[in-house]
Amino acid sequence: MRISKAALLVVIAFTVPILVELRTVLAWVNVELTVLESVTLGVAMILAILVWALWPENGESGHSSTR
Amino acid sequence: MSNAYIDEFPAEARIVRAAFYSSFLALALGGVFGIIQTLHRTDFLRFMDSVDYYTVLTAHGVFLVISFTIFFLVGIFTWAITTSLDRGLEDIRFSWGWYSLMAVGITLTGVAILAGFTDATDISASVLFTFYAPLQAHPMFYLGLVLFVVGTWLAGADWFRSWLAWKAENPDERIPLPTFMVLTTMLMWYIATLGVAVAILAFLLPWSLGWIDTVNPLLTRTLFWFFGHPVVYFWLMPAYMMWYVMLPKISGGKLFSDPLARVVFVLFLVLSVPTGIHHQYLDPGIAEGFKFIAMTNTMFLLLPSLLTAFTVVASMEHGARQRGGEGYLGWLKALPWRDPVFTGMALAGLMFAAAGFSGMINAGMNINYLVHNTFWVVGHFHLTVGTAVALTFMAVTYWFLPQVTGRALWNRSVALGQVVLWFIGMTFMSNAMHRGGLLGIPRRTAEPQYEGFEFEAAVGSVAELDAQIALGGVLLTLSLVLFFANVIGTALNGKSDSLPANGYAETLSGPEDAPLVLDNLKLWTAIAVVLVIFAYTFPLLSIIERGGLFGPEVIPFPLTLESVTTVGIALETAATETVDGATLALVGVIR
Amino acid sequence: MNIHTYEKLWLVAAMLLIVTFIATITYGSVGLGIAMVGDQQPTVEPTELSDDERFGDPRVEQVGENEYEAYVVAQTFRYQPDPIEVPEDSQVTFYVTARDVIHSFSIVGTNVNTMAIPGEIAEMTVEFDEVGEYGVVCNEYCGPGHHDMEGELHVVPAEEFDLVDHSVDTPTEVEPDDEAEFTVEVRNRQLDDLETTVVLEVGDETFEEELVVAGGETAETTIVVDTADLGEGDHDWTITVDEFEEAGTLSVVDPDAEDDDGGDDDE
Numbered sequence: 001m002r003i004s005k006a007a008l009l010v011v012i013a014f015t016v017p018i019l020v021e022l023r024t025v026l027a028w029v030n031v032e033l034t035v036l037e038s039v040t041l042g043v044a045m046i047l048a049i050l051v052w053a054l055w056p057e058n059g060e061s062g063h064s065s066t067r
Numbered sequence: 068m069s070n071a072y073i074d075e076f077p078a079e080a081r082i083v084r085a086a087f088y089s090s091f092l093a094l095a096l097g098g099v100f101g102i103i104q105t106l107h108r109t110d111f112l113r114f115m116d117s118v119d120y121y122t123v124l125t126a127h128g129v130f131l132v133i134s135f136t137i138f139f140l141v142g143i144f145t146w147a148i149t150t151s152l153d154r155g156l157e158d159i160r161f162s163w164g165w166y167s168l169m170a171v172g173i174t175l176t177g178v179a180i181l182a183g184f185t186d187a188t189d190i191s192a193s194v195l196f197t198f199y200a201p202l203q204a205h206p207m208f209y210l211g212l213v214l215f216v217v218g219t220w221l222a223g224a225d226w227f228r229s230w231l232a233w234k235a236e237n238p239d240e241r242i243p244l245p246t247f248m249v250l251t252t253m254l255m256w257y258i259a260t261l262g263v264a265v266a267i268l269a270f271l272l273p274w275s276l277g278w279i280d281t282v283n284p285l286l287t288r289t290l291f292w293f294f295g296h297p298v299v300y301f302w303l304m305p306a307y308m309m310w311y312v313m314l315p316k317i318s319g320g321k322l323f324s325d326p327l328a329r330v331v332f333v334l335f336l337v338l339s340v341p342t343g344i345h346h347q348y349l350d351p352g353i354a355e356g357f358k359f360i361a362m363t364n365t366m367f368l369l370l371p372s373l374l375t376a377f378t379v380v381a382s383m384e385h386g387a388r389q390r391g392g393e394g395y396l397g398w399l400k401a402l403p404w405r406d407p408v409f410t411g412m413a414l415a416g417l418m419f420a421a422a423g424f425s426g427m428i429n430a431g432m433n434i435n436y437l438v439h440n441t442f443w444v445v446g447h448f449h450l451t452v453g454t455a456v457a458l459t460f461m462a463v464t465y466w467f468l469p470q471v472t473g474r475a476l477w478n479r480s481v482a483l484g485q486v487v488l489w490f491i492g493m494t495f496m497s498n499a500m501h502r503g504g505l506l507g508i509p510r511r512t513a514e515p516q517y518e519g520f521e522f523e524a525a526v527g528s529v530a531e532l533d534a535q536i537a538l539g540g541v542l543l544t545l546s547l548v549l550f551f552a553n554v555i556g557t558a559l560n561g562k563s564d565s566l567p568a569n570g571y572a573e574t575l576s577g578p579e580d581a582p583l584v585l586d587n588l589k590l591w592t593a594i595a596v597v598l599v600i601f602a603y604t605f606p607l608l609s610i611i612e613r614g615g616l617f618g619p620e621v622i623p624f625p626l627t628l629e630s631v632t633t634v635g636i637a638l639e640t641a642a643t644e645t646v647d648g649a650t651l652a653l654v655g656v657i658r
Numbered sequence: 659m660n661i662h663t664y665e666k667l668w669l670v671a672a673m674l675l676i677v678t679f680i681a682t683i684t685y686g687s688v689g690l691g692i693a694m695v696g697d698q699q700p701t702v703e704p705t706e707l708s709d710d711e712r713f714g715d716p717r718v719e720q721v722g723e724n725e726y727e728a729y730v731v732a733q734t735f736r737y738q739p740d741p742i743e744v745p746e747d748s749q750v751t752f753y754v755t756a757r758d759v760i761h762s763f764s765i766v767g768t769n770v771n772t773m774a775i776p777g778e779i780a781e782m783t784v785e786f787d788e789v790g791e792y793g794v795v796c797n798e799y800c801g802p803g804h805h806d807m808e809g810e811l812h813v814v815p816a817e818e819f820d821l822v823d824h825s826v827d828t829p830t831e832v833e834p835d836d837e838a839e840f841t842v843e844v845r846n847r848q849l850d851d852l853e854t855t856v857v858l859e860v861g862d863e864t865f866e867e868e869l870v871v872a873g874g875e876t877a878e879t880t881i882v883v884d885t886a887d888l889g890e891g892d893h894d895w896t897i898t899v900d901e902f903e904e905a906g907t908l909s910v911v912d913p914d915a916e917d918d919d920g921g922d923d924d925e
Contacts, residue, residue, distance in 0.1 A: 006405035006483060010414075013487045017421075017494045020535075024502065027526035035531060118802040195799050201759045201776065202801065284760055285775050327665065348694060349762075350773045351754075351780035352701070355687075355694040362683060366676045373672040377665055431683050433692040436769035440762060440797035507766035509797030514805040520766060520793030580660040613701050619777040620705045624734075624759050624801060 001053055008053050015045045070568035072146060072470040078159045079149050080471040085166055086142035087464070087471065091554055093134035093173070094457075098547040100127035105496075105540030107513060109533035120513035121193040122183035128196030129180060132302065132452055133215065134173045139460045140305040141169070141222050143467065144249045147308065148226045150569055151243035152233040156225060165221035172214030179208035195511065197291060198271070200282045201621045206275040209267045216260050223253035241578040242586050244325055245312050245571060251332040252304040254592050255297060255339050258599060262293025262343070270617075283618025285352045286610050292343035293603065300339040302452050304332070306459040310379045310416060313463060316572035317409045318386025318402060323378045325574040326581035331378075333585060334371040337595045338364055341602030348435045352613055357606045358432055364602065365430040372423060379416055385575065407479060411462020411486035415455050418493065422450030425501060440511075443504020446497040454493050461550055462486055468557050475563040477556025485549035488542055496539025499532040508532075695772045699779035704757055707731060713755055718744060719847045719874070720821055726750045732774040733757035734801050737794055737809035744811070745819035746789045754780045759800045765811055766793040773798060786813045821847035822871075824902040828895070831909045832885050838908055842897060843878040846871040856881070860895035860908065861888050869899075885910045 003011070019042045023033050033041065073080040100123045106112035107120055115123070145162070149155060156162045176192070182205075183191035192204035226249055230242070242250070270282045270290075315322045322328065344361035347353055384398055392401030403409045425447040428434055438444060465482045469475055476482065506522045506529070508515050515522075522529050584590065661669075686692045707713040712729045716738040719727050728750055731738045744750050754763045756774040763780070764771040772780040794809035827841040840860075846852040851872050858865040858881050871877040888910055896905040 003400055004404060006410070007400060007402075009483070009487055010404050010410060013414075013491055016491045017498075020494055020498045024498070024526060032526060035527070117805055121799065121802060121804070124799075193802075199760050199798075202799075283777070285778055288760070288775070324660075324662070324665065326660070347773075349771060349780075350778070351695050351699065351775055352697050352778035355696040358694050358696075359687075363680055366679050369676050369679075370672055373675070374665075374669065377668045381662075381665075427679060431679065431686075432694060433683060433686040433690075436692070436771045439771050440764070507764065507768075507793075507795070509764070509795050511797070511799040512805045517793055517795065517808045519808055519810045520791070522766065576660050576662075609697065613697065614777050619701065619703050621758070621776050 002055070003053055008049070011049055011053070012046055015042055015049070019045065069473075069564055069566045071473060071566040072150065072467075072569040073473040075569055076149050076155055079145060079156055079162075080473075082156075082159070082162050082166060083142040083145050083467075084471045086138045086145070087467070089170060089173075090135050090138035090142065090460075091551070093130040093138065094547070095551060096177075097127050097131035097135055098544060100124075100130070102540050102544040105537060108515065109537045109540075110514070110516065111533070111537045117513035119184060121195065121511075122180065122191070124511065125183070125193050125195050126177075126180050129176060131457075132196060132298075133212075134177075136302040136452065136456060136460070137215075137219060138169070138173075140302070141166075141219065142471075143305055143309070143463070144222070144226060144252075146467065146471075147245035147249050147312070147571075148229050150571065151245035152229055154229060154233055157228050157232055161221070162225055165218045165225060167218075168221065169215050169218030172211045172216075172218055175207050175211030176215065177211070179205045179211060197295065199291070200271060200274070200284050200287045201624045203271075203275055203624055206272060209272040209275060213264070213267055213272070216264065219256065220260070223256065226250065226253065241581070244322075244328060244574070244578065245308065247329055247586065248304065248308045248311070248332050250588060251336045251591070252301065252308075254588065255304075255336045255595070256301050258340050258592075258595055259294050259297030259301065262290045263295075266290035266294075279617060281617045281619065281621055283610065283614040283616065284621065285350065285614055286607070286616070286618065288350070289344070289347065289353070289606065289610055292346045293340065294343070296343040296346060297339040299448075299452060300335050302456045304335060306415070306456045307331070307375055309459050309463050310375065310412060311382075312571040313466065314379060314409070314412050314416075314572075315382035315386055316570070317406060317412070317466070318383045319390045320382060320386025320388070320572075322572045322574040323381040323385060324576045324580075325578050326576060326585065327374055327378055329578075329581050329585045331371040331374050333591050334368070336591050337598060338368045338371075340595065341598045342368060344602070344606060345430055345432075345435075348432050349439050352610060353606055354609065357602075357609075360602055362430060362432045364598075366427075369423070369427070372419075376416075376420065382572070383413070405479075405483065407482035407486050408462050408466045410483060411465070411489075412459050414486060414490040415458035415462065418450050418458070418490065418497075419455035421497075422447060422455060425450065438504050440509060441504035442500045442508045442510050442515075445510045446500030446504060449493060449497045449500065453497075454489070458486060458489050458493075461489070464550075464554070468554065469563065469566050470569055472557060473562050473566065474557050474560040475566065477553050477560055481549050482553050485546050485553065488546040488549065492539045492542030492546055494539070495535050496543065499535035499539070502526075503529070503532045503536075693783075695780045695782055698781050699753065701777050702755055702779060704755070704776035707755065707757055712753060717847060718742060718750070718821065720849045721751075722749075722849070724748050728752045730754045730763060730774075731757055732761035732763055732796065732807075734759065734761075735796070735803035735807035737763070737807075740794075741810035741812050742794070743814055743819065744786055745816045746813050747787060747816065748813075749783060749785050751781060751783045754782070760798050761796045761800050761807070762798040764795050764797045766795055768792065771797075789813050789815050822852060822900070822902075823847070824899050824904075826897055826904050828897075828906060829908065830906070831911055834890055834910055834912055835886055838883045838885055840881045840883065840895070840897065841878055842867075842869075842881075842899060843876060844869060844871050844899060845876040846873060849873045854900055857898040858883075858895065859898075861893040863887065 019038060023038050026033060104120060104123050104127060179190055179192040182188050183193045190205045192208035194202045194204045198204055230246055230250060266287045270287050273279045274282050311322055311328045342361050342365045344357055345365045348358050387398035387401040390401045392398030428438060429447060465476055506524055508522050702710055713731050716729050716731045721727050724747060726744055726748055728742055730752060754772055754774045756776045761774040763774050770784050772782055790813050792811045794811055796807035823845040825843045829838050832838045840858050842856045851870060853870050856867045856869055856879055860883055865881045867879045867881055869877055869879050890910045893908045895908055
């Protein structure tokens with residue numbers, strides 16, 4: 001794991017405001033996403049984050065940085 | 068034997084615990100009313116009459132922003148004073164005295180509000196948190212608020228007493244930072260509450276008791292906002308205190324700068340009160356010039372918040388680097404995200420930044436036309452008091468609760484999930500509220516669905532916004548359930564011997580770097596008072612000169628259970644007045 | 659005091675930001691002329707609004723070529739007048755007050771928004787360039803029916819807009835040999851004089867009366883009909899003034915034939 005499980009959770013949580021605000025911002029440039037498209041985009045983003053986070057980093061296993 | 072707060076100060080820990088539990092009870096009630104009104108307003112679930120919505124809304128507001136926040140902050144202020152001065156309270160009976168007064172006060176107010184649901188009494192107070200006259204509540208509502216506020220005054224006196232006693236023994240020492248923060252906050256609070264004290268004691272309470280016949284609606288409203296804006300700093304400053312004295316410690320580092328923390332609190336003391344008129348930008352009867360002054364003061368209040376943003380992030384970075392973090396942004400990975408206390412506060416701080424932006428729009432005098440009293444404002448304060456303050460309080464609860472109970476936290480993972488869930492829920496809810504406000508959807512209404520027109524969404528639809536709000540509300544409610552599971556679970560836990568020691572963050576740049584003048588509380592109070600006199604004397608005099616001290620004759624609007632009939636009568640009276648005289652047969656066609 | 663270099667930079671940037679905000683708002687006020695609702699207007703007695711020259715009869719009135727004034731009363735739980743009609747390409751100054759509790763007058767989807775406080779009058783000047791229909795909402799909680807408080811504002815094409823009110827006062831029952839008085843009141847809220855003709859058709863007879871109403875004034879005319887000419891029984895009548903039309907029925911009844919105090923429509 002590239003980041004700790006808790007950090008991963010927080011990063012995934014962050015996709016929510018990004019997605020919600022992105023939809024508003026895109027509408028300014030006349031790109032209107034439907035709810036379904038937004039959800040699909042969100043799932044895709046979360047999957048990408050998961051792949052990035054869980055992809056083995058040179059065989060090194062996770063160093064969860066809890067206190 | 069551990070060195071937790073309860074071990075050092077067992078008697079004080081009981082007070083803090085009592086304050087916390089009172090605060091959590093209010094949070095639970097406020098949360099229940101919150102979800103009820105969310106589902107009602109968005110028309111997903113309406114099981115009550117829309118008339119009762121306003122009783123629910125009053126309860127939601129008063130329980131959350133008065134009892135939840137203030138009970139919690141008297142708890143952490145008591146902790147801050149005793150811990151940083153390293154001495155117990157002077158007389159614990161006096162402390163229980165103010166706690167009891169607050170508890171009795173809020174119970175009276177709460178009962179007055181909740182009685183609005185039943186026909187068994189004619190007691191009711193569905194006047195919302197702002198209780199603008201001529202809306203009239205039962206006297207018990209006002210009386211309860213008075214007792215509650217007097218309780219906080221006495222609490223402040225208790226803390227000042229501790230400080231004076233400490234100062235007598237340590238004449239040459241700087242005021243410890245947490246104590247400094249408590250004292251400046253309380254000085255601000257004393258000044259701020261004068262407004263609401265006058266509004267209630269001189270006008271609203273006698274009026275609700277029938278001793279005086281009329282009030283000046285603009286005057287009581289202005290006096291309310293004299294208090295109503297600084298009260299938000301009364302909620303916020305404890306959260307700031309946590310960001311200054313706890314967050315660096317939890318991040319594994321030290322506070323970046325003690326002197327700047329003092330500067331920030333001094334700025335809040337000086338600037339919090341002379342800004343209240345910015346809630347009245349659209350009030351007739353107040354000259355534009357006064358509004359401009361309030362606007363300028365408000366804008367300068369951004370300064371302490373921007374300074375806080377810097378110091379907090381710098382302290383977090385310092386902590387992360389102590390923990391081995393590297394790189395421009397890579398240090399973020401080294402932060403203790405597993406710790407709900409840290410993650411909750413960090414997310415709260417982040418949302419506060421977003422709230423700052425919507426706040427700047429609100430503060431922009433003429434931009435305010437667009438958003439005043441719309442749903443936008445609700446979105447704004449759910450980010451400030453509803454997240455920056457509430458989420459910080461919930462997060463630090465996970466540190467404080469073991470300290471004051473001597474029991475380990477029930478479940479850290481549930482706690483982490485809880486703070487993250489709050490963040491997600493509030494994102495959905497406040498985004499939709501802000502956007503709805505821009506469409507002109509009003510705040511404080513049971514049914515924002517009208518007959519004659521529809522709100523037009525620029526993007527998506529109003530139905531989508533409603534769904535987003537309801538989703539957010541449900542997630543927030545779930546988050547609260549997890550929070551209470553942890554509070555109850557912790558209370559039922561066995562005593563623990565391995566709790567972390569009581570304490571707060573050390574500083575990189577300590578008080579020795581702060582000019583002595585910063586600790587001159589008399590000076591800052593005097594400046595604050597002068598600014599208040601500048602900002603308020605002329606508006607108040609002008610309002611009294613225009614409308615009279617007791618105002619014009621108004622029809623009192625008691626919101627008792629007969630309110631519906633009262634409204635009926637008022638309507639009828641008004642209607643007859645209108646068609647009075649020669650206009651009896653007026654057809655009145657406008658083509 | 660020891661301040662880190664970065665913190666100094668941040669402090670300067672923060673101050674710049676604040677000053678920029680204040681400058682922006684000041685530009686909005688001075689440059690764009692977005693005035694705040696202020697204390698320009700005197701106070702009023704909320705319980706005596708019905709005797710007030712402006713609010714006794716909430717209305718729209720013409721004050722200049724394209725300039726209008728709208729006197730609006732907000733009260734639980736409605737607005738007067740409703741709907742408010744103004745012509746396109748007009749400049750309308752709203753005067754808003756409240757009769758009972760604090761309300762607001764907010765035109766949805768625009769920045770027209772003010773509090774309506776009993777005793778105080780809010781003044782706001784607004785330009786309406788295009789035809790359209792807007793909702794008006796109360797966005798200040800005003801009591802249990804708050805959510806039902808709404809109104810409408812119609813910006814209508816100039817040719818469909820007029821500011822003339824008509825009212826008609828007629829008896830419903832008269833005795834034979836008595837006279838029936840048909841009174842027509844025309845109120846002209848435009849600046850210019852209005853010349854019009856009042857036409858009364860009753861039974862088989864037609865009466866016409868010329869009427870001139872000065873700008874901003876009210877004038878009335880009374881047409882007297884001799885019931886002897888009509889005879890006993892019910893007679894339909896119609897009054898027409900330009901596009902205004904009202905119809906009713908006049909009964910000519912002999913009181914001796916009926917045990918009734920008739921002849922008077924007051925009840």
